[in-house]
Structure formats: structure tokens, C-alpha cells
Amino acid sequence: MSDPQQDREEAIAEQVSDAQLNEPEIPGQGPELLAPELTEKEQRAAEELFGDRLDLAKQYVSHLCSTGIEHGLLGPREVPIMWSRHVLNCAVLGPELTAGTTVADVGSGAGLPGLALAIARPDVDFILIEPMERRVEWLSTVVEDLQLENVQLIRARAEEVTDEVMAEVVTARAVTALKKLLPMTVPLLADDGELLLIKGRSARGEIAAAGKSFSKHKLAEPTVELLGEGLLEEPSTVVRCRRRSAGRR
Numbered sequence: 001m002s003d004p005q006q007d008r009e010e011a012i013a014e015q016v017s018d019a020q021l022n023e024p025e026i027p028g029q030g031p032e033l034l035a036p037e038l039t040e041k042e043q044r045a046a047e048e049l050f051g052d053r054l055d056l057a058k059q060y061v062s063h064l065c066s067t068g069i070e071h072g073l074l075g076p077r078e079v080p081i082m083w084s085r086h087v088l089n090c091a092v093l094g095p096e097l098t099a100g101t102t103v104a105d106v107g108s109g110a111g112l113p114g115l116a117l118a119i120a121r122p123d124v125d126f127i128l129i130e131p132m133e134r135r136v137e138w139l140s141t142v143v144e145d146l147q148l149e150n151v152q153l154i155r156a157r158a159e160e161v162t163d164e165v166m167a168e169v170v171t172a173r174a175v176t177a178l179k180k181l182l183p184m185t186v187p188l189l190a191d192d193g194e195l196l197l198i199k200g201r202s203a204r205g206e207i208a209a210a211g212k213s214f215s216k217h218k219l220a221e222p223t224v225e226l227l228g229e230g231l232l233e234e235p236s237t238v239v240r241c242r243r244r245s246a247g248r249r
């Protein structure tokens with residue numbers, strides 16, 4: 001039987017895929033649309049997660065809702081839910097990060113979660129890995145416009161940069177199912193590093209389907225956590241998993 005939540009997640013992944021490029025604009029909702037107003041609840045969450053960098057987050061959302069849609073990175077239907085479903089949903093990982101560490105975000109697309117987190121956590125360095133030229137160009141424009149000094153962009157597939165990227169945390173959202181995602185993300189992790197993978201209710205099913213992949217990749221048992229409970233209308237489901245350090249392998 002199909003899982004409605006999983007169906008919805010797949011729909012989001014599709015909406016942010018290239019197919020969206022060819023989708024006709026919804027009448028009256030063209031790329032000229034400004035960023036949506038925050039609801040009261042979103043405002044509270046955004047203030048807590050972005051603090052004094054909320055204006056930067058608003059600029060990012062404006063980019064997503066205008067040039068991001070023009071460039072086909074997201075679909076116009078995402079505009080009303082840009083804060084809740086996308087930016088806040090990603091920014092809830094911010095408090096989980098440690099100052100002075102490096103985070104690699106695999107398959108950043110429109111910067112989710114990488115850019116949302118780089119805005120929320122200027123004390124953490126981010127490496128955004130994205131193979132598609134058009135997306136990297138857009139990311140580069142936004143990083144420059146927002147003057148983010150803690151972001152490095154790499155145009156490549158994650159598998160191509162295992163020799164140059166080593167991060168304490170690797171993030172990913174809507175890239176692929178865990179079984180395929182582990183071989184893409186684990187080689188970028190430092191010893192004792194941690195995967196923080198934004199998933200939906202399909203998380204436990206994906207963990208089961210990944211079977212022995214976790215131990216094969218020298219990972220500890222994964223946990224499924226809800227982040228942003230009480231803060232977001234819909235908390236984010238995150239699969240957290242630590243790489244065992246060399247001494248403990």
C-alpha cells in the first residue's frame with residue numbers, strides 16, 4: 001500500500017527536479033512574486049533559528065521565490081510553503097551543529113539544506129556539492145549577493161570529491177534513498193563524523209531497505225529523530241548516524 005507521506009516527499013523531490021523547468025507557470029504566480037509573508041508561527045520559528053540573520057534568510061527566500069523559480073530550481077507551487085516546507089524545515093538542523101566544524105551538503109540544489117544552514121550558522125563552514133552547472137551558477141549568485149563567507153561551492157558529484165572533502169557532518173535532503181545515499185555521503189565523513197539526512201516518514205522503511213549497508217560503511221546504528229517539534233507546523237524527520245572512529249572499527 002502506498003504511504004501518503006512518502007508519496008508527498010517524492011512529489012517534492014520531483015517538483016525540485018528538472019521536470020519543473022517545463023511546467024507552465026500558474027497564472028498570476030510568475031517569478032515576479034515576492035517572498036511570502038511569514039505566518040505568526042513561522043515568524044517565531046524563523047526568529048529562533050536565524051536570530052539576527054533573519055533579514056539574510058528573507059533575502060534567500062526572495063531569491064528562491066524569484067530567480068530560483070525562473071531558473072527551474074523549484075516549482076512555483078512551492079512559493080506559499082517556501083518557509084515552512086523548505087527553509088525552516090532545513091534550518092532546524094542548525095542547533096545540531098558545532099561551532100568551528102565543517103559541514104558538507106550533498107546535492108544542494110537550491111541550497112537546501114546547505115544555504116539555509118550557512119545563513120543560520122555563520123560560525124560553521126559549509127561545502128555545497130552539486131553537479132548541475134545551472135544550479136551551481138544560481139547558488140554562486142546567491143552566495144555573492146548575501147555575502148556569505150562560510151560557503152564553498154563545488155560543482156561535482158559527491159563520488160568525485162572524496163579525496164578533497166572531509167567533513168564532521170554530511171547533510172542531504174531529497175537526493176536519493178538511504179541505500180544509495182550512504183555510499184555517496186559516508187566517504188566524505190571524518191572519523192567519528194555524523195550523517196544528518198533529512199527524510200520523511202519513509203525514514204524507517206529506508207533504513208530497513210538499506211539492510212547491512214550501515215555496518216558495511218562502518219556506521220553505528222542510525223536513529224530517527226523529529227527536529228523542530230513545537231516550533232514547526234510539521235517537524236523534520238532526520239536520520240542521524242555516526243561513523244565509527246578508526247579506533248572503534
Ligand SMILES: C[S@@+](CC[C@H](N)C(=O)[O-])C[C@H]1O[C@@H](n2cnc3c(N)ncnc32)[C@H](O)[C@@H]1O
Pocket residue numbers: 013014016017106107108109110111112113129130131132135156157158159172173174175184
Ligand atoms: C531533488 S534535488 C534536491 C535538492 C535539495 N537538496 C532540496 O532538498 O531541495 C536532488 C539534487 O541532488 C543532486 N545530485 C544528484 N546526484 C548527485 C550526486 N551523485 N552527487 C551530488 N549531488 C547529486 C541533483 O543535481 C539535484 O540538485
